[in-house]
Structures are given as structure tokens and as C-alpha cells.
Amino acid sequence: MVLSKALEAHVESFISRLKRRQIVGSYEVAKETAIILRQVVSTTRWSDATVLIQIIKDLGRRLSAAQPKELAVGNIVRRVLKIIKEVVRGELETDDIMNSGTSEESDDGFSDDDEEDNEEDSDREFKSILAQDTNDNADHTNDAIPARPKLQTESSMFNLLVDQHSDNVDYSAKSYGMKPLIIQEINEEIIADLETVYKGIADQALEHIHANEVIMTIGYSRTVKDFLTKAALKRNFQVIVAETSPTLQGQEMAAALAAVGIETTVITDSAVYAVMSRVNKVVIGAHAVLANGGLVAVTGSQMVAAAAKHHATPVLVCTALYKLSPLFPYDIDLFNVCVTPDQVLSFSEGTLIDKADVQNPYYDFVAPEFVNLFVHNLGSAPPSYVYRLINDNYDSEDTIL
Amino acid sequence: MPSRAKQKQAHGDTDADQVLQAVILSDSFNSRFMPLTYEKPRCLLPVCNVPLIEYTIEFLAISGAQEIFIVATMHAEQIKAYIESSKWSKKNSSSLHIEVVHASECLSVGDALRELDARQLITTDFILVGGDVVSNMKLDKALEAHRSRKRSDSKYTDKNAIMTMVLKEGSSYHPSRARGEESVFVVDPSTNECVHYEPMEPFPRKKRLDINAEIFERHAEIECRNDLIDPLIDICSVEVPALFSENFDWQHLRSDFVRGVLTSDILGKTIYTYISNDSYAARIQNSQQYDSVSRDILKRWTFPIVPETNLQESDIYQYSRGNIYKGTRVMLSKSCIIEDNVQIGSGTVVGENSRVTNSVIGKNCKIGNNVNIEGAYLWDNVIIEDGVAIKRSIVANDAVILTNTTLDNGCIVSFGVKIGPSVALPKYTRVGSQPQPKDDYFDDEEESDDEEGDNAVSDIDLGEQGTGYIWIDKGDNDEDNDPRNLKVASLAFDLKDLSVGKEQGDDSDSASEIGDLSDSDDERDSVGDTWHPEQSQILAARKVEEFKRELEQSISRAFAEQHTVELAALEITGLRMSANGSYDDVRDVIVPAIINQVDLSKPMPSIRTVLKKWGSLIGKVTHGKDDQVHVLHILQVHCADKEQLHKLFLPALRLLYDDDVVEEDAIFRWYNSDRSKQLGPSATALRDKATVFIKWLQEAEEEDSDEDDE
Incomplete structure (x- = not known):
């Protein structure tokens, strides 16, 4: 691993916080992962894209091993990998754009000082992009899913990389120009995206919630809260909340x-x-939303969804795109976390806890057939369409890190 | 007030500068886990396939400790080697610094803390834990409570607070409490101040609790709590190691330090508790707790510290329903049954028709066909051959159990031992790879019945190909510890087996005691029935007896070595305070001892020199008229005891009067008291002899008063 010392420390602390569950909630996790990966791109020495991809993959594997149930980590890693590949591909076509952004081309290596400057630059860049992007995004939401740059088939793109690898000298010279572009793309596509997810989803509220409706929800979700709050600005409706025992x-x-x-x-x-x-x-x-359109949600969700199905009540799932995971739930317990049973049966019931087995699963798996619609930050889609969203967001090469 | 604001600011600054220090006492200073701890320190024994100390360091890391000192005594090299190769020292820029302090001379917690004080490593308030704590607690609240007591602006300021004990709420029969070492904490619920601490050993059963009446004057409300799990997590002030140095006889943290501080008026220090009820904390002191904590981990009470968190980076465990944890490359045969709460380490193979329940199996174990493993802990590289049955036992690394062998409840099989084929180990058998050393490492007072014991137990057959040595549990060196207390603390202990130790100790109500322990429902009724104040009096009497013996030794040393009276008095005070003895007992001992110093061949000059020197010592332990009367009674009884001492009584009385050790009033009161007349014929005779003296005194007094009148 070739991470710089400061970054390694950051990664270590992130891993231990993930393990100790001091950082929970996919939003926080996703954001921190994205920031770490951006730092990796900007501060690590890499001569060409294959090296960078390898570094990111190795790191991604480490991070997701720390907390395999926190799927957002893997998702962000995959998004970054996809962006790098896109940039590499795009670079071949548009050489001129790159040159405009590269000021440090004269330097023949990346000394530590340079890297720091670089990071500062990228931060400044990031801020300006942020301002710009929020405007962009507001526009986006009106016209459903924005058209992403269409790719050739994935396999051919990978071949492209491998081919390039053979004549290394030429390729590595060009990679200097790739760096700022990748950072810019990460800022724009991932971090700025994360900043606006709640707004993006909430903006669609009025399309789904009508006057005098009775809405049921379960658990605490900031996405759902913002969604309902936004709808409440214009419409009058009633919400029933299941208390979500034991949390x-x-x-x-x-x-x-x-x-x-x-x-x-x-x-x-x-x-x-x-x-x-x-x-x-x-x-x-x-x-998290899995490849088949099923979802991992707070415990009790499956019960609510099943009851809704029985009464033919539509079930809406509010989810940001970064929660979409290309993993498939071969076992419905695979992504569940059993936390301490203390909330179910107090530990002070000394003699009883020895005799009874107490389980306290934190999540439920809700099968895709119970869900009617996913409302994500760029539009909405039925469960059967999730595979398309996943293909748009991730490279199928990266499903297994 | 500007000054206070400034002070506060200064305080805040130092807080920010100070790193949080922690001290791990890795040694247990006892032999509970023998023979396992003969080869490996307790803190490196695997719990759910992770060395115990990993849990402790992780707990301290969660709580934000930045500097950890591990005080290692036995097997210090192993601990050092482990820490150096662990993930904690690998991290290039880790914020956690771990240092192993090699303290080879320590025999107790007190010694370890004195060692720390000598090395001056502690610079701030620190967390003191044993090397065996498993907890998912975050200490920040407790730390804040501890620190806020030192600040002058907080609600409950107490500058004398030196320690905060972190306790976990449980219940009195909770499996996570150390059996045989339970204790009662008396706490003021409004401030959480601990006002009294009482260890509660189940045998001999304590029926009462003596609380100093002063406590009730100072505290409006107190709670006696017998439901607390004491994981020995303490937040200590800097002074604590120094206090241990000052009081060189303190050995244990709870029974000496906490009791010493709480009962001492001189120190004027206070101890607080922090009672947690939401997170998990327990300690592995004995094999019974090893079992219960392992099971708590498997049942996820310690979440997020569970096997699939992979505390050791090389491990990868996966969780599946029924609390089953599997490592990588685990091979389970098609017909084997893995039931609830099982952890299987990587590379382990389980054969056909074998059944595993409530167990932890280490890495690279080979388990044959038709094996039944129930509630057992197999460590790494264990080989279990076909047809073996293991119940609630510990089998250490590289041990081999050959075909058709059975291990009954509570067996401990040490490293590399071979057992079988076709033998059955009885309950609680301990098999070591090395012969048991004749003098136990921690045993100062060698028990003489070693050989008998060896012969008695060594008829246990380890099988034809068996290698290993039977160890017997010699127990602790605490002379007043009931052996039954250790028995209840062993793995898989069944109360029905208690009869082994029945003949020892008091046999007054063992049966009902067993009933109390095994069935908590009976408790309420039986407390009323089995209240025997006499029994505790006997116990108290025994203690006094012991104290007196020590006192006697000390004073005869003083005579022999010609100590000054001051030195002797200091020593007596020290003894009295450590044993919590009374002045009455002291006088009971020293008055006869002094009289015995008189050379009987020339009584008169001798008693004069003796009392001239030592009379003032009696004076030092005599305060007030009642005490003086008491001295005279002792003198009377003692002199009456032996023929040749009779003639010493009057001179002694006279000399004591001259030295102002006893006053006239006291002499009159003694003379007129009923007791002095009823101590037997020879004593009465002595009293009568004193009549002349009394008369003389009375006359002198009358003269005095006459003069006063005029």
C-alpha cells in the first residue's frame, strides 16, 4: 500500500470507527468514504490509471471488510472506480480539456509539498463546483433521470485499459492531466451528489403525496422525514408512525x-x-437497496410491507442512489446485523439470560415484490428497474471488489 | 469573579494537553487458571479465539486512552512479544501508545501499583483495569463525572475524590459476577459516593453487614447494593499509586485499598462509583466467568465486540442464524450438527455425525466422527478423535483427545496434553503438561499436605497413550479463605458437588446455604430462618484472636530489641488500624506482656525498671476512666493467675498510680466494681490486699479536700 502517512492514519481511524460502530448511517459513511478516496487520488503516487484502480480496489476491499454490512462503502468505491474508467476513456477523445486544468505539468514528480498544494487547489475547485452544482441539480430533478454519458460495453472499455498499459511511457505522461479531472469528477458526481440527495428526493414529494392521504412509515429516516416535511408545506395529510421497537x-x-x-x-x-x-x-x-430490488431496512419494515401488500396499499421507498448496491442477497440474513439483545431483555435479568436465547436484529430484508416504487434523488423507478440504475452507476467489473 | 474564570481556563488548558493514560494489570496474582497460566499468561488466553488482552485494549481504545501501560509480572516476555507483533504496534501513525512495564517482583496488585509509583510513569488521572476486562462501555461519562468532582464549579465538588469505580448493574445471582468473590457496595444515591465496601464470600456465609454509624450522620440516604457486577474498571487520580507506596501493606485493590481509604479518618479521601446499566462490562477472573463471558460474547451482549468484528485482523468470521460464527475454510461434514451459539475457527474440520453446541472451537482443529461437544472451549490445533464426548471443559492448544474418551464437566486440559484412548476424566480434573511445582508460585505459606493430596488424586487414569500430569487445586494463599469459595468459582460448577468441602469450615448450615445459592426464590424465606448472629460473633472472635497473636509477637519483639516506647506504640497503632482492632484488645495483650517482663528472682527492683519504661506504653493505649478500670481488671486477673505473680500486684498498682497511668478515681471504681469481687478466690484475695492502698489513697484525698475547704 502506498498511501501517505496522514492518509493511512485517516483510513485506520475510519476503519476502527466502522468496526466499533461509532460511525453509523449510510450517509455519513458514504461521505467519509468519498472524501478518503478523493484524497487517495490526489495524494498518492500513481503513474497510470491501472495503478490507481488497483490502489482504490485494495483500499475498498479493506474498508468494506471492516464493516461488510455497511454497503455504502463498497458502493462509493465502485462509483469512484467507474469515474476513473470514464475519465480514462473520455481523455482519449478530449485531450484539450485536460491541458487547460493542469498547472503542475512542468513538475516531473509529485513531492509531498506539491501534493498538498494540489489538495488545496482541489478544495477550492470543489467549492466552486459545489456552488455550481446545486444549481445544476435543481434543474436535473425536473427532468427525471439525466442522460449519463453513454459507454461502449464494459468489457471493451477494460480492454482499452489493458491495451494502453502495454505502452506505459506515453500513457503515464498523460496521467498527470487525468488527476485533476478525476478529482473534479469525484467532487461533482459523488460528493456534490451526496450534498443534495435529501433535497433531490424531497422535491418529488408533491408528485407522490396528495391531500388528505393517510401515510404510514416506520423507523427514523432523514430522507423520509425531509420528504414528508416538504409535502406538508403544500398539502394537508396525516402520518401514522410505527414506534419501531426496541430502538x-x-x-x-x-x-x-x-x-x-x-x-x-x-x-x-x-x-x-x-x-x-x-x-x-x-x-x-x-x-441499502440490493441488486434484485429488495432492500435492507430498519427492523419491522418487512412486516409493514407485507401488511401493505395484503391490503394492496402502495409502498414507496425513499432512497438515495448511493444506497444502491450491485450485491445480490443470496441469503436474507446476509446483510443483517444482530445488535446487543440488551434492549429486548435487560442484561440484569441474570439467571434468565442464561436460559433464553434473545435475538435483536437491527435490519429487515424486504423482498422486491413488496415494493411498488423507489424514489431516488434523480427520479423514481420500480424494483424491476433497479438493475438498470445499478448498471448506470457501477461497472459490472467491480461488483466483487 | 475574574479569578475563577481564569482558573477555569487554566484548567481547561491542562485538560486538553493531558493524554488519557491507562494501566493494565496483566497478572492475576492467583492460580485460578492453573495449569493453563503456568505456560501462558492469563491475558493471552483466547476468549472466543481472540487473546483476552485484545478485548481490554479495544475497550480502552474505545474510551479514548492514548497511552497504555501494561504491567506484566509472570510471562512478561510473552506479553511483550505479543504486543509487539499485534496490530496495535504495527500502526505507523497510531494515536495509541502501548508500553509493557516489566515488574518481575510483584506479587499483588499493591506491589504493581507501588512499582508504577516508583517509576513515575503516571502523570494524570488514569484508568486502571485488569488484563481481563471485556466491555463495550464508553467511559467518557464516567471520566467526566470523575473530573467534574475536581472542578470547583460543578454540582458535587469533592476535591478529596481519588477514585471512581465503574460498576455494571446486574442482579445478585448474575452469571457474570465472580462467584465466590461477590461484594456489597454501600452507595449514597444522590452523589454516588461509595461509603462502605464489604466483600461477600458465600462461605462462610455472611449474615450481617457492619456499617459505621457515622455514615448515617453524613448521608441522608444510602443504598446497599448486592446486584453490581464489579469489572474492576477504576478511574484513579494521580495520588493512588503514591497512596499504595505509603501504605506498604495494602495488597488488594478492593479489600485493602477501598476499605482502607473508606475506613481511614486520617486519609480523608473519598471514593465514588459510576453505575452503568446500558453497556456490557465483565471480567474473567476464574473459569466460571470464562464460560459466562464467552457465552455473552457469542450471544452478542458485547456488541459491537463480537466475533465477526474480527478484533484480530487476520480473522474473518461470518455470522449466521442461531449465533453461529464460522471462519474461513471451515469444513463441516454433511451429517454433523452445529447447534446454537457456536464459533468455529478457520481451517477446522468436523467429522460425520458429530454434534457441537454452545462451544467455541479454535483454528485448525480436527474433530472426528461421532463426537459430542457441549459447552466446551477448544483452542487452536486441538485434535479430537472419534467417539469422544466433551462437556463444559477447556482444552488448550495442541492437546489430543484420543478415541472414546470422555471429559466430564469442568475439566481443564493444558497445552499439548494427550489423553486416552478410552478413559473417562472425572469432574473438575485439571491436567497440565508439566508436573505441578511443589511450591506454588504465589504460595508463601507452603501447605504441608501436598504429598497426600498428590497421592490422593493421581489415581486418575490418563489412558495408555496419555501424557500429562494431574494438578490439584491448592487454592489461594489467603489463609482465611474457605476452599469452597474457589470451588464455586470453577467452570461448570454444580452446587450438588459441594459436599466435597462440607467437612471443612462450619458445618452449621451448609445444606441451607446450598439451597440459598442454587435457588434464588428460596432466598427471602431462608434469610429469616438462618439468621445466626452467634456465627458471625465466632468469626469476629477468630479475627480478634489473630490480631492479639500478632500484637503479642510485635510487643515481644519490642522487648527483645529494646525498642523505644514511641516506636512500639507506633507499631501497635499500625497493627490495630490494619486489623480494625479495639484498644480493649490491645490492653488485653500488652498489660500481661509487660508484667511478664518482670524478673521474678528480684521482683521489686525489676518491676520498677520495667514499669518505668513500659508503663507509659499502657498510658498511650488508655484513654479515660473506663479504660483505666479495664487496665486494673486485666492486671488483677493476670496477677491472680499465677502464684508467683501475686506479690507483683500491689507494686504494679502503686507504680501505675505514680506514673499517672491510672488515677485515683479509676482505682476506687475498680475496687468498688462488682467485677473485681467476682473473678475467683485468688483475684479477690488480691483485691483485699489492695484495701490498704485504697485506704491510704482515701485518706490522702480527704486531706486534699480538707485543704481545699480551708
Whole structure:
């Protein structure tokens, strides 16, 4: 591994925080991963793109091994890999653009000082892009999914890389110019995207929530909260929140919704089925969306979705694109996390805990057939369309890191 | 107030500068895990296939410790080597610095802390833990509570607070409590101050708790808590190691230090508790706790510290339903049954029709066909041949169990031992790879019945191809420890087997004690039934007896070595305070001892010289009239005891009066007291002899008062 010392320390601390679950929530994880990877691109020595890809892959493997259940890590790594490949491909066509952005071309190597300058540059760059991008994004949301630059088939792109590798000298000279562009793309495509996910999803609220509807939700999700809050600005509707035992996130959610003036009712989880007949729509958040359109969501979601299916109530899942994972759930327990049973049965029940087995799964797997629509930050799609979104976002070469 | 603001600012500055230090006492200073700890230090024994110390360091790292000192005594090289090769020292820019402090001379926690004090390594408040803590607790709240007591602006300021004990709420029969070492904490719920600490050994069973009445004057409300799990996580102030140096006889952290600080009026220090009820904390002190903590980890109470978090970077475990954890390259035969709460290390093979439940199996183990493993802990590279049955036992690295062998509850098989074929080890057998050393490492007082013991147990057959030596549990060196306390602490202990130790100790109500322990429902009724104050009195009497013996030795040394009275008095005070003895007991011992110094061949000059020198010592332990009367009673009884001492009584009385050790009033009171008349004929005779003296005194006094009148 050729990471600089400071970066290695950053990576180590991120890994230990992931392991200790001091950093939870896919948004925070995704953002930190993206920032680390951007630093890798800007501060590591790499002569050509294959080396960079290898470095990112190795790091990605380490990061996702630290907390395999936090799928956002792998997703961001895959996005970065895709961007690098895109840039390499795009570079061949548009040589001139690169030259404009490369000021340090005269330097024959990247000394540490240069790298730092470089990072500062990229930060400045990043800020200006951010300002620009928020405007862009507002435009985006109106016309559904924006057209991404179309690729040739993945395999051919990879061949392109391999071929280039053979005449190294020529290629590495060009890679100086690639660096700022990759950083710019990471800033623009990933980090700026992350900044605007909540807004992107919330902006579509009015299309889905109508006046006087009864909405049911479960758990605490910032995406869902923003979505409903936005809708409440214009429309009058009622929300029923399942309390989501044993974490009682639902109560927190209800408090947050009530605070913005939404008529909110809290029910116990066991009352979900009974209440479902009155509900017009179920809106839930997700921890991750898997390749088949199934989702990993807070415990109890499967029950809500199944009850909704029985009553033919539509189920909407609000999820950002970075939660989309190309992994397939071969085993429904694969992505679940069992946390301490303390909340279910107190540890002080000394003699009892020895005799009873207590389980406290944190997530549920909700099968794709229970979901009607995914609302993501760039539009909406049914579960059967998830594979397309995944193909658009990731390179199939990178599914297994 | 500007000054305070400034002070506060200064304080904040130092806080930021100071690194959080932590001290791990890696040694257990006992032999609970023998013979395993004979070859490997306890903190490197694997718990769920991870060395125990990894959990402790991880816990300290979570809590933000930046500098960790590991105090190592036994096997210090192994600990050092392990730390150097672990991930903690590999990190090039890690914020955590670990240093192994080699302290080969230490025999107790007290010694280790004195060593720390001598080396001056501690510069701030620090976290003190044993090398055996498993916890997912974040200490920041406890640390904040500890620090805020030192600040003058907080709600409960107490500058004398020197320690905060972090305790976990449990229940009195909780499996995570150390059996045989439970203790009661008396806490003021409003400030969390610990006002009294009482160790509660189940045998002999304590029926009462003596609390100093002063405590009730100072605290409006107190709680006696017998439901706390004590993981021995302490946040200590800088002074703590120094206090240990000052009090060189303190050995244990709880029974000496905490009790010493709480009962001492001179130190004027206070100790606080922090009671946590949401996170997990426990300590592995004995094999029973090894079992319960391992099971807690498998059942995920310690989340996020669970096997699939892979504390050691080389491990990769996967979790599946029913709390089954599998490493990489695990080969399970088609017909084998893996039931709940099982962890299997990488490279392990399990044969046909074998059954594994509630167990941890290490790396690269080979388990044959038709094997039954229940609640057992197999470490790395263990080979289990066909048809073996293992129940609730520990089998260490590289051990081989040959065909058709059975290990019953509570067996411990050490490194590289071979057992079988076709033998059955009885319950609680311990097999070491080396013969048991004759003098136990920690045993100062060698118990003489070693040989008998060896002969008694060595008839256990290890099989034709068996290699290894039977070890017997000699227990701790604490002379007043009931052997049954150790038995309950062993792995898979079944209370029905307690009869082994029944004849020892008090046999008054063992049966009902067993009932109490095994069935908590009975507890409420039986407390009322089995309240025996006499028993605790007997116990107290025994303690006093011991104290007196020590006192006698000390004073005879003082006579022999011609100590000054001051030195002797200091020594007596020290003894009295450490044993919590009373002045009455002290007088009971020293008065006869002094009289015995008189050379009987020439009584008169001799008693004069003796009392001239040592009379003041009696004076030093005599405060007030009642005490003086007491001295006279002792004198009377002692002199009456032996014929040749009779004649010493009057001169002694006279001399003591002259030295102002006893005053006239006291003499009158003694003379008139009923007790002095009822101590037997010879004592009464002595009293009568004193009548002349009394008369003389009375006359003198009358004269005095006459003069006063005029």
C-alpha cells in the first residue's frame, strides 16, 4: 500500500470507527468514504490509471471488510472506480480539456509539498463546483433521470485499459492531466451528489403525496422525514408512525414530524396490520437497496410491507442512489446485523439470560415484490428497474471488489 | 469573579494537553487458571479465539486512552512479544501508545501499583483495569463525572475524590459476577459516593453487614447494593499509586485499598462509583466467568465486540442464524450438527455425525466422527478423535483427545496434553503438561499436605497413550479463605458437588446455604430462618484472636530489641488500624506482656525498671476512666493467675498510680466494681490486699479536700 502517512492514519481511524460502530448511517459513511478516496487520488503516487484502480480496489476491499454490512462503502468505491474508467476513456477523445486544468505539468514528480498544494487547489475547485452544482441539480430533478454519458460495453472499455498499459511511457505522461479531472469528477458526481440527495428526493414529494392521504412509515429516516416535511408545506395529510421497537426510532420520527406541524399518530408495531386498512400509502426509508430490488431496512419494515401488500396499499421507498448496491442477497440474513439483545431483555435479568436465547436484529430484508416504487434523488423507478440504475452507476467489473 | 474564570481556563488548558493514560494489570496474582497460566499468561488466553488482552485494549481504545501501560509480572516476555507483533504496534501513525512495564517482583496488585509509583510513569488521572476486562462501555461519562468532582464549579465538588469505580448493574445471582468473590457496595444515591465496601464470600456465609454509624450522620440516604457486577474498571487520580507506596501493606485493590481509604479518618479521601446499566462490562477472573463471558460474547451482549468484528485482523468470521460464527475454510461434514451459539475457527474440520453446541472451537482443529461437544472451549490445533464426548471443559492448544474418551464437566486440559484412548476424566480434573511445582508460585505459606493430596488424586487414569500430569487445586494463599469459595468459582460448577468441602469450615448450615445459592426464590424465606448472629460473633472472635497473636509477637519483639516506647506504640497503632482492632484488645495483650517482663528472682527492683519504661506504653493505649478500670481488671486477673505473680500486684498498682497511668478515681471504681469481687478466690484475695492502698489513697484525698475547704 502506498498511501501517505496522514492518509493511512485517516483510513485506520475510519476503519476502527466502522468496526466499533461509532460511525453509523449510510450517509455519513458514504461521505467519509468519498472524501478518503478523493484524497487517495490526489495524494498518492500513481503513474497510470491501472495503478490507481488497483490502489482504490485494495483500499475498498479493506474498508468494506471492516464493516461488510455497511454497503455504502463498497458502493462509493465502485462509483469512484467507474469515474476513473470514464475519465480514462473520455481523455482519449478530449485531450484539450485536460491541458487547460493542469498547472503542475512542468513538475516531473509529485513531492509531498506539491501534493498538498494540489489538495488545496482541489478544495477550492470543489467549492466552486459545489456552488455550481446545486444549481445544476435543481434543474436535473425536473427532468427525471439525466442522460449519463453513454459507454461502449464494459468489457471493451477494460480492454482499452489493458491495451494502453502495454505502452506505459506515453500513457503515464498523460496521467498527470487525468488527476485533476478525476478529482473534479469525484467532487461533482459523488460528493456534490451526496450534498443534495435529501433535497433531490424531497422535491418529488408533491408528485407522490396528495391531500388528505393517510401515510404510514416506520423507523427514523432523514430522507423520509425531509420528504414528508416538504409535502406538508403544500398539502394537508396525516402520518401514522410505527414506534419501531426496541430502538423506538419511530417515536423520534413522530416527534420530528409533529414538530413541523404534520398530524402524527404513533402506534405500536403490533397494531400495524390492524391500522393498515386505513392507510393510503406506505413510505419507508432504506439502509441499502440490493441488486434484485429488495432492500435492507430498519427492523419491522418487512412486516409493514407485507401488511401493505395484503391490503394492496402502495409502498414507496425513499432512497438515495448511493444506497444502491450491485450485491445480490443470496441469503436474507446476509446483510443483517444482530445488535446487543440488551434492549429486548435487560442484561440484569441474570439467571434468565442464561436460559433464553434473545435475538435483536437491527435490519429487515424486504423482498422486491413488496415494493411498488423507489424514489431516488434523480427520479423514481420500480424494483424491476433497479438493475438498470445499478448498471448506470457501477461497472459490472467491480461488483466483487 | 475574574479569578475563577481564569482558573477555569487554566484548567481547561491542562485538560486538553493531558493524554488519557491507562494501566493494565496483566497478572492475576492467583492460580485460578492453573495449569493453563503456568505456560501462558492469563491475558493471552483466547476468549472466543481472540487473546483476552485484545478485548481490554479495544475497550480502552474505545474510551479514548492514548497511552497504555501494561504491567506484566509472570510471562512478561510473552506479553511483550505479543504486543509487539499485534496490530496495535504495527500502526505507523497510531494515536495509541502501548508500553509493557516489566515488574518481575510483584506479587499483588499493591506491589504493581507501588512499582508504577516508583517509576513515575503516571502523570494524570488514569484508568486502571485488569488484563481481563471485556466491555463495550464508553467511559467518557464516567471520566467526566470523575473530573467534574475536581472542578470547583460543578454540582458535587469533592476535591478529596481519588477514585471512581465503574460498576455494571446486574442482579445478585448474575452469571457474570465472580462467584465466590461477590461484594456489597454501600452507595449514597444522590452523589454516588461509595461509603462502605464489604466483600461477600458465600462461605462462610455472611449474615450481617457492619456499617459505621457515622455514615448515617453524613448521608441522608444510602443504598446497599448486592446486584453490581464489579469489572474492576477504576478511574484513579494521580495520588493512588503514591497512596499504595505509603501504605506498604495494602495488597488488594478492593479489600485493602477501598476499605482502607473508606475506613481511614486520617486519609480523608473519598471514593465514588459510576453505575452503568446500558453497556456490557465483565471480567474473567476464574473459569466460571470464562464460560459466562464467552457465552455473552457469542450471544452478542458485547456488541459491537463480537466475533465477526474480527478484533484480530487476520480473522474473518461470518455470522449466521442461531449465533453461529464460522471462519474461513471451515469444513463441516454433511451429517454433523452445529447447534446454537457456536464459533468455529478457520481451517477446522468436523467429522460425520458429530454434534457441537454452545462451544467455541479454535483454528485448525480436527474433530472426528461421532463426537459430542457441549459447552466446551477448544483452542487452536486441538485434535479430537472419534467417539469422544466433551462437556463444559477447556482444552488448550495442541492437546489430543484420543478415541472414546470422555471429559466430564469442568475439566481443564493444558497445552499439548494427550489423553486416552478410552478413559473417562472425572469432574473438575485439571491436567497440565508439566508436573505441578511443589511450591506454588504465589504460595508463601507452603501447605504441608501436598504429598497426600498428590497421592490422593493421581489415581486418575490418563489412558495408555496419555501424557500429562494431574494438578490439584491448592487454592489461594489467603489463609482465611474457605476452599469452597474457589470451588464455586470453577467452570461448570454444580452446587450438588459441594459436599466435597462440607467437612471443612462450619458445618452449621451448609445444606441451607446450598439451597440459598442454587435457588434464588428460596432466598427471602431462608434469610429469616438462618439468621445466626452467634456465627458471625465466632468469626469476629477468630479475627480478634489473630490480631492479639500478632500484637503479642510485635510487643515481644519490642522487648527483645529494646525498642523505644514511641516506636512500639507506633507499631501497635499500625497493627490495630490494619486489623480494625479495639484498644480493649490491645490492653488485653500488652498489660500481661509487660508484667511478664518482670524478673521474678528480684521482683521489686525489676518491676520498677520495667514499669518505668513500659508503663507509659499502657498510658498511650488508655484513654479515660473506663479504660483505666479495664487496665486494673486485666492486671488483677493476670496477677491472680499465677502464684508467683501475686506479690507483683500491689507494686504494679502503686507504680501505675505514680506514673499517672491510672488515677485515683479509676482505682476506687475498680475496687468498688462488682467485677473485681467476682473473678475467683485468688483475684479477690488480691483485691483485699489492695484495701490498704485504697485506704491510704482515701485518706490522702480527704486531706486534699480538707485543704481545699480551708
